[in-house]
Amino acid sequence: MDASASSAVASRVNLSAPCLPRRASNSSGFGSCQPVQKSIVVGKASVSAGIYTSTYSDDMVEAPSHVAEEKIGVLLLNLGGPETLNDVQPFLFNLFADPDIIRLPRLFQFLQRPLAQLISVLRAPKSKEGYASIGGGSPLRKITDEQANALKLALEAKKKDVSIYVGMRYWYPFTEEAVQQIKRDKITRLVVLPLYPQFSISTTGSSLRVLQNMFREDAYLSSLPLAIIRSWYQREGYVKSMADLIEKELQSFSKPDEVMIFFSAHGVPLSYVEEAGDPYKEQMEDCIFLIMRELKARGINNQHTLAYQSRVGPVQWLKPYTDEVLVELGQKGVKSLLAVPVSFVSEHIETLEEIDMEYKELALESGIENWGRVPALNCTSSFIADLADAVIEALPSATPMSTSKIASEEADNDPINYLIKLFFGSILAFILLLSPKMILAFKNSLL
């Protein structure tokens, strides 16, 4: 971030901005929203106008021309991460208190916060160890701010003066603070850009739910023309930027042709895909297909595979699991492997600790001799330029939000599904609240 950008950011931060009530926070008070004074851009991404509804169409009409001065905003949505070890447990509480992360049947939603408290306390020691090993906190805020500034600059280079805001789901600067700043700045048109290439109910869906709740209760926000880029893994600029990183990293091996390209995506519980209709797995597979097609077009014909990492808790997650596949590949005699983190565009705990330390060690123990890892895109200029294009392409489709409901809520409307959940929910509540032994077993599944 250059100095002028930083000071402009600081001058627009209102420290008295309201934060979410009843949410765990750190002792330092409110974090800052980031209406960054410098700013980006997207083949076509999946864009919707309004929060969960229409799909982008080139025919969509421009916003009303009575607006005197157009003030464009871009809201970058991200997960957020603890900045110190003291932040870890309250950060985990915010994460597990999210009904899109732990999906309880409606009747049991009163258990969400006690359960979040219990799980966050049980999980915190392991998470703290992880964050301690990468320097004592998550790099996510810093990298997201850098991406926001790079995006501002890329948009300026394309003659678009845009204010960029960063809204995190579980830590500072919270999405709610960013939205308050957007209101104060009297933005007249907003593009919402989640920093997740693929859509999942647990990531983009969760952040959009926060926005939906805020927007429908506020007269200014509900009439603000807005376009949402729901997923963008299919954009040519993203696919080519990923292929560039892989092509470059392959050259660090002595026999590049013999390297297995190992895509490792963050997992989600299987029920998200099979019961709630999460498009995440399908989009992930499509994404890998597009990256591999690009590599083949460049004459790179390495073998590849996709596995899912970072599972938490006792339920089944998307398979195959990264740790199991690494062991199998070692047993099958694979000697060189290039890990490619693919569900997230910044370095974070799961690249820096889980892949670079845990999986690397496991792979080497399993017989893999040459290990490499592709860096996250972070501020790669071709990637940022493509995000800037995505924003520019989305602008004409901005329309005030619609209040139609997110598809993922449908599962609870099915009476059989509801009864099944009610039954298992009761057992879970009984186990967790009454049985210390089961709490211990549950704790072990979190470690």
Ligand SMILES: C=CC1=C(C)c2cc3[nH]c(cc4nc(cc5[nH]c(cc1n2)c(C)c5CCC(=O)O)C(CCC(=O)O)=C4C)c(C)c3C=C
């Ligand atoms: C596309 C990316 C991600 C998906 C999908 C996702 C789903 C998901 N995650 C958890 C549980 C945890 N996630 C944690 C951290 C974390 N997760 C992602 C990305 C996705 N999560 C990121 C970028 C981060 C932050 C990393 C950082 O640097 O701070 C954590 C905390 C860390 C830990 O203890 O391992 C948990 C827990 C669930 C349950 C879930 C889907 C339901």
Ligand SMILES: [Fe+2]
């Ligand atoms: Fe996660």
